[in-house]
Amino acid sequence: MDVNFRKIDIDQYDEDVILDSELYEPDPRDPAQVLNDAKQKAAAVRQSLARGDVAGALTAVLEGAPYGPNVEEAKNLNLQTVVSILNSTKATEIPNIVRALSPDAQDILMKYLYKGMALPGWGDVSGSVLLGWHEKLTEAAGTGCIVRAMTDRRLV
Amino acid sequence: MAPPELYALGQNQTAINSHAFNANRNEVAVSLNSTDATIWERHGHEWRQTETLSEHDKMITSIDWAPNSNRIVTCAQDRNAYVWQQSPDPQTGRMVWKPTLVLLRINRAATQVRWSPNEDKFAVASGARAIAICSFDPEGDWWVSRLLKKPIRSTVLSVDWHPNNVLLAAGSADMKARVFSAYIKDVDKRPAATVWGEKLPFNTICGEYTSHAGGWVHAVGFSPSGDVLAFASHDSSITIVYPPNSAAYTIKLSSLPLLTLTWTTENSIIAAGHDCQPLVFSGSQGGWELTGTLDDPNANKTGGGAARAGFGAASPVGRLNSAAFNTFRNADSRGISNVPGSPASSGESELFTVHQNTITSVRPYEGVPGNIARVSTSGVDGKLVVWDVTQVSPIGVTGIVGRLAGMQL
Numbered sequence: 001m002d003v004n005f006r007k008i009d010i011d012q013y014d015e016d017v018i019l020d021s022e023l024y025e026p027d028p029r030d031p032a033q034v035l036n037d038a039k040q041k042a043a044a045v046r047q048s049l050a051r052g053d054v055a056g057a058l059t060a061v062l063e064g065a066p067y068g069p070n071v072e073e074a075k076n077l078n079l080q081t082v083v084s085i086l087n088s089t090k091a092t093e094i095p096n097i098v099r100a101l102s103p104d105a106q107d108i109l110m111k112y113l114y115k116g117m118a119l120p121g122w123g124d125v126s127g128s129v130l131l132g133w134h135e136k137l138t139e140a141a142g143t144g145c146i147v148r149a150m151t152d153r154r155l156v
Numbered sequence: 157m158a159p160p161e162l163y164a165l166g167q168n169q170t171a172i173n174s175h176a177f178n179a180n181r182n183e184v185a186v187s188l189n190s191t192d193a194t195i196w197e198r199h200g201h202e203w204r205q206t207e208t209l210s211e212h213d214k215m216i217t218s219i220d221w222a223p224n225s226n227r228i229v230t231c232a233q234d235r236n237a238y239v240w241q242q243s244p245d246p247q248t249g250r251m252v253w254k255p256t257l258v259l260l261r262i263n264r265a266a267t268q269v270r271w272s273p274n275e276d277k278f279a280v281a282s283g284a285r286a287i288a289i290c291s292f293d294p295e296g297d298w299w300v301s302r303l304l305k306k307p308i309r310s311t312v313l314s315v316d317w318h319p320n321n322v323l324l325a326a327g328s329a330d331m332k333a334r335v336f337s338a339y340i341k342d343v344d345k346r347p348a349a350t351v352w353g354e355k356l357p358f359n360t361i362c363g364e365y366t367s368h369a370g371g372w373v374h375a376v377g378f379s380p381s382g383d384v385l386a387f388a389s390h391d392s393s394i395t396i397v398y399p400p401n402s403a404a405y406t407i408k409l410s411s412l413p414l415l416t417l418t419w420t421t422e423n424s425i426i427a428a429g430h431d432c433q434p435l436v437f438s439g440s441q442g443g444w445e446l447t448g449t450l451d452d453p454n455a456n457k458t459g460g461g462a463a464r465a466g467f468g469a470a471s472p473v474g475r476l477n478s479a480a481f482n483t484f485r486n487a488d489s490r491g492i493s494n495v496p497g498s499p500a501s502s503g504e505s506e507l508f509t510v511h512q513n514t515i516t517s518v519r520p521y522e523g524v525p526g527n528i529a530r531v532s533t534s535g536v537d538g539k540l541v542v543w544d545v546t547q548v549s550p551i552g553v554t555g556i557v558g559r560l561a562g563m564q565l
Binding site: 016018022023024025103107141142143144145147148151152153154 | 285309310330331366369370371372390391392393408409410411412413
């Protein structure tokens with residue numbers, strides 16, 4: 001069967017097309033500031049990790065996570081920071097850490113887990129680490145958390 | 157403790173797209189995933205099919221039965237609606253349902269239809285980014301439709317009327333719940349001012365609310381007084397909004413999204429959806445919380461007694477570890493294969509809930525608005541269930557309750 005018709009961008013023929021920007025509130029911050037925030041957070045996270053404060057580091061990096069267009073650099077940096085925290089956590093500590101997160105932070109962490117899984121081999125992303133976190137996070141936050149991560153247009 | 161009344165209307169688990177009872181609840185109109193609506197009559201503890209309403213040529217999506225004027229309205233994916241009225245057959249004198257076609261002027265499927273409280277108008281939600289408000293024109297002897305269009309950006313999935321017969325809430329796939337004025341000059345008297353506004357010409361936007369994490373708004377509902385709006389969205393959350401300062405409480409669920417809701421009192425809501433059980437929410441202007449489920453997890457049920465008891469506590473991940481999982485695990489480890497959904501597969505593929513699949517509709521069954529004693533639910537499993545709203549069971553501690561956040565936005 002000819003399926004090329006599926007590749008036609010039908011939106012270009014629709015004058016009343018709905019745009020991504022109409023589906024969610026944009027980040028009020030300026031892209032440059034978002035990047036700056038992400039850099040500061042990366043530094044703060046390194047200090048927290050050096051003190052062994054994984055929960056604090058994770059809470060900090062998940063708060064105000066960059067989303068939306070024009071902030072690719074900040075998004076990558078934040079993902080890297082999240083992955084570095086995930087990789088340096090002992091498996092036995094994970095349940096308590098995810099339980100201590102706020103529901104909002106749990107949702108954002110789930111988004112990062114899925115983003116990480118979508119980028120195999122990117123940086124030091126490790127599938128088995130992500131799956132370990134995913135299991136514990138789902139036990140703590142339920143399937144609703146997964147649904148929110150998949151539904152939310154504010155992609156991290 | 158009266159257990160929920162359970163009726164399997166759909167043969168072989170045919171989905172019930174929609175159900176609507178008549179005023180004294182001895183008849184119910186359902187659409188069993190087909191182009192026909194069927195009317196069933198109660199005989200003791202069972203329902204017998206008495207009539208078939210066939211006029212639509214695509215699947216019927218929604219049915220509503222006006223209690224006082226005893227008229228049925230159906231809408232379907234064929235973009236039409238029919239109003240059905242009982243009249244005596246000229247030959248036999250028997251009462252038959254006569255259809256009247258309503259030209260909705262929409263170019264996509266109709267998704268939901270609801271009579272207004274006074275039963276002189278009805279609203280049809282549709283995929284055409286529009287809501288058709290239909291009222292009867294006695295001069296032309298037909299139903300005329302006016303469209304609410306702006307600023308809807310996507311399919312409208314649900315509508316609900318305000319008790320004043322003028323305001324209409326709509327939930328849509330552009331992640332928003334809105335309150336519109338559906339005031340029609342020839343039908344409505346000038347409405348009294350409400351918390352939603354004073355001057356209300358047709359298509360006035362009286363409120364617009366975005367779902368918490370950007371999910372489609374599946375269900376909307378005005379409270380019995382009409383002063384509060386609740387909506388459930390596909391980000392597994394339910395939001396309760398208090399106008400005019402728009403204080404909003406969002407409850408994030410740890411389970412799957414809700415698809416339908418109804419208010420039982422001014423301070424409680426029953427909502428259900430992909431999690432297959434009706435959940436009870438209660439609260440007031442001070443805050444809202446999930447208080448429990450109507451589906452008693454300890455009730456005895458075929459093949460599920462012991463496993464069911466452990467449902468809330470031992471398996472916090474909802475159904476991840478349940479029926480479907482066990483089916484495939486048994487097939488893998490023991491070579492036992494049973495086709496999921498086949499009647500022979502006893503308790504193996506059975507969920508620990510009364511409904512065996514997504515609940516798509518919950519509606520008031522007994523009581524008056526503001527004091528509903530029982531609600532009815534129907535769903536994809538072809539079951540119609542009547543629940544006593546006072547029989548609320550708590551949800552296991554490790555389940556949902558532990559991490560609910562009724563936060564103020």
